[in-house]
Amino acid sequence: MAGTGPLYMGFDLSTQQLKGVVVDSQLKHKHEAKVDFDADFGEKYGIEKGVLTNPSEGEIYAPVGMWLEAVDLVLSRLREDGLDFSRVKGVSGAGMQHGTVFWSQQAESLLSSLDANKSLVEQLEPSAHKDERKGAFSHPDSPNWQDHSTQKQCDLFDAELGSPETLADVTGSKAHHRFSGPQIMRFKSKYPEHYKETSRISLVSSFLASVFLGKFAPIDISDVTGMNLWHIKEGKWNEKLLALAAGSTEGVAELKQKLGHVPEDGGASFGQISKYFVQRYGFAQDCNIIPMTGDNPATILALPLQASDAMVSLGTSTTFLMSTPQYKPDPAYHFMNDPTTAGLYMFMLCYKNGGLAREHVRDAINGNKTDRSWDKFNEVALATPPMNQKSPSEPMRMGLYFPRPEIVPNVPAGQWRYEYDPSSNKLNKISAEQSVDADARGIVESQMLSLRLRSAALVSGHEINGEKLPPQPRRVYLVGGGSANPAIARIIGDVLGGAEGIYKLDIGGNACALGGAYKAVWGCERRGKQTFEELVGERWNEDAFVKKVADGYRKGVFEKYGEALRGFDAMEREIVKATSEGARDNADVFMEPKN
Numbered sequence: 268m269a270g271t272g273p274l275y276m277g278f279d280l281s282t283q284q285l286k287g288v289v290v291d292s293q294l295k296h297k298h299e300a301k302v303d304f305d306a307d308f309g310e311k312y313g314i315e316k317g318v319l320t321n322p323s324e325g326e327i328y329a330p331v332g333m334w335l336e337a338v339d340l341v342l343s344r345l346r347e348d349g350l351d352f353s354r355v356k357g358v359s360g361a362g363m364q365h366g367t368v369f370w371s372q373q374a375e376s377l378l379s380s381l382d383a384n385k386s387l388v389e390q391l392e393p394s395a396h397k398d399e400r401k402g403a404f405s406h407p408d409s410p411n412w413q414d415h416s417t418q419k420q421c422d423l424f425d426a427e428l429g430s431p432e433t434l435a436d437v438t439g440s441k442a443h444h445r446f447s448g449p450q451i452m453r454f455k456s457k458y459p460e461h462y463k464e465t466s467r468i469s470l471v472s473s474f475l476a477s478v479f480l481g482k483f484a485p486i487d488i489s490d491v492t493g494m495n496l497w498h499i500k501e502g503k504w505n506e507k508l509l510a511l512a513a514g515s516t517e518g519v520a521e522l523k524q525k526l527g528h529v530p531e532d533g534g535a536s537f538g539q540i541s542k543y544f545v546q547r548y549g550f551a552q553d554c555n556i557i558p559m560t561g562d563n564p565a566t567i568l569a570l571p572l573q574a575s576d577a578m579v580s581l582g583t584s585t586t587f588l589m590s591t592p593q594y595k596p597d598p599a600y601h602f603m604n605d606p607t608t609a610g611l612y613m614f615m616l617c618y619k620n621g622g623l624a625r626e627h628v629r630d631a632i633n634g635n636k637t638d639r640s641w642d643k644f645n646e647v648a649l650a651t652p653p654m655n656q657k658s659p660s661e662p663m664r665m666g667l668y669f670p671r672p673e674i675v676p677n678v679p680a681g682q683w684r685y686e687y688d689p690s691s692n693k694l695n696k697i698s699a700e701q702s703v704d705a706d707a708r709g710i711v712e713s714q715m716l717s718l719r720l721r722s723a724a725l726v727s728g729h730e731i732n733g734e735k736l737p738p739q740p741r742r743v744y745l746v747g748g749g750s751a752n753p754a755i756a757r758i759i760g761d762v763l764g765g766a767e768g769i770y771k772l773d774i775g776g777n778a779c780a781l782g783g784a785y786k787a788v789w790g791c792e793r794r795g796k797q798t799f800e801e802l803v804g805e806r807w808n809e810d811a812f813v814k815k816v817a818d819g820y821r822k823g824v825f826e827k828y829g830e831a832l833r834g835f836d837a838m839e840r841e842i843v844k845a846t847s848e849g850a851r852d853n854a855d856v857f858m859e860p861k862n
Contacts, residue, residue, distance in 0.1 A: 277289075277290070277358075279783065283303065284302060285301065286300070286776075286779075287299065287342070288780040298345055298349065300341050317411075327413045327415075328409060332407065335391055339387055351549075352549040354551070355551065356551065356554055357555045358556050359783045359790065360476075360780065361782060362474065362475055365446050366412065366470065367409060367450055367451060368409050369406040369465045369468055370467040371405045375466070377402065378477065381541065387478065392407070411445075415444040417453050423511060427507060434495065435597060435598045435602075439601055440493070440495065440601045446495040448508060449512075451512045455513065469483070470486055470561070472559040472561055476558065478541075479541060481541025488530065489603055489613070490561040493603060499612075504523055531609065533605075533606045536790060539554060555787075557791065564603060568607065568783075568803075569779070569781040572590045573741065574590050576741050578743075579759065584618055584621045587615065588613060589614040589722060595724050597721070599616070601615040602615075614722065616718060618673065620668065625714075628703070645754035648754045649754050663831050664697075666683050666838075667681075669681055676843050683696065684709075687834030712831075718762075719763055720839075737825065739765065739766060741767055743760070761824045765818075765819020769818070770815050771816045785799075
């Protein structure tokens with residue numbers, strides 16, 4: 268028998284796919300569908316891995332028309348999956364962060380008068396890539412987060428308020444190639460006519476919300492903090508940075524109008540769904556559009572992450588997310604507003620060297636690149652004492668393992684090994700000739716010590732069974748490929764702690780879409796001032812998604828890594844100084860297996 272209760276829809280518009288997920292009021296998964304851009308539209312749009320490239324300028328971008336086609340296609344696939352659209356009472360979602368969409372002067376009138384018998388793309392983007400622009404967009408493409416065409420603009424953003432530190436203090440991050448402020452600045456310079464014809468600049472998340480709303484949707488209170496334009500503590504656009512992006516103080520008012528007002532409440536409905544979707548798909552007329560947010564903020568909603576919980580994504584790169592009430596920005600990482608709860612922030616650290624660095628060590632231990640087994644790596648990692656310190660009188664051994672250039676800290680590719688004596692605070696560089704086996708534990712320790720060093724000011728003490736524990740995360744959740752490895756999980760617990768332990772989170776590949784769907788439930792069903800954490804906490808079935816995989820805090824071991832932090836910090840500083848002075852021979856060549 269078909270259900271009758273309300274349903275809620277969440278979308279995730281990422282580089283390579285548009286996913287749609289449907290849940291009920293109790294957050295139970297009901298339907299899902301996806302569109303793969305390469306498989307479904309690759310030939311038509313000439314894309315590869317979801318994007319077009321212009322290598323000579325470092326540009327990486329996607330055609331907006333393709334995203335419109337994807338919206339119609341994913342809804343058709345949800346209908347084929349049996350979704351009764353009339354039960355959908357709320358829609359929210361996520362978009363990849365920082366990307367900008369440039370709407371034309373006639374866009375809003377086109378959005379509000381769509382014919383349900385025609386597709387979105389034929390009405391909103393009829394001109395595709397022709398020189399003469401028609402339809403809803405003043406520019407056909409949206410820059411992707413992988414774009415790196417804005418170094419000149421980033422240098423100006425970092426200098427505008429005095430230093431990268433000041434820019435991070437005001438906006439939550441130093442300047443980055445992908446951030447919207449530098450991108451808008453370059454867009455205005457390269458396409459002055461398109462900029463002039465732009466009535467509204469959306470982020471990817473607010474673009475998607477606008478399509479469903481049938482008029483311009485505001486930028487979300489969390490996603491706006493990935494632009495290098497928003498003053499986080501004052502909760503408003505920063506006029507100096509707007510002037511920089513616009514090219515003059517005279518252009519500030521115009522740019523502010525193009526960007527629009529940003530509401531503070533991440534759960535307040537933008538209004539009811541466009542009649543186009545009511546007529547074409549059978550949505551209920553009273554279906555609400557709840558603010559859509561960025562992909563990283565949506566990830567913390569899918570958990571849902573509580574204050575002082577940490578999430579470590581162990582993929583090709585390493586990403587560290589924390590929800591925290593403390594705002595302590597730094598150029599090495601990102602602070603963003605929490606997408607639902609005022610006074611909470613999302614702390615994010617991104618590393619280029621993650622799984623690849625661990626795999627290099629695994630291959631060296633196995634002696635070849637064809638044996639992908641982690642058994643030997645795990646065995647020697649767990650047999651090696653913390654910091655490879657066999658007795659208290661011996662020095663600790665530590666290192667950095669970067670097969671790729673790294674941004675945190677900012678150093679070229681290479682490998683460095685040191686010995687550190689905590690009693691004398693002496694640090695000595697050593698040769699790469701040591702047994703490669705020690706690197707199994709060393710690589711995981713190195714990656715986790717970097718996380719602990721940079722998150723130390725954000726964690727607080729906990730009390731478990733009457734015992735007061737030193738400052739550390741309440742829980743550490745692991746996601747991504749490396750999360751299935753028991754040795755890695757154990758060492759993460761040793762280094763980072765985790766008052767309640769280390770947990771593996773398994774919500775499939777739909778975290779962002781699920782976070783969006785949960786946000787829709789909260790926006791439509793919250794009672795009074797009920798927070799997202801309160802509502803979702805009551806309904807979320809933790810046992811279905813979370814499994815404890817290792818202990819966290821171990822007395823004595825956690826404190827030993829605390830001693831190591833001082834040496835690790837000094838080692839990083841020494842390597843940064845040496846490499847920035849051109850002493851490239853400071854690094855050893857990254858290890859290679861013997862055959």
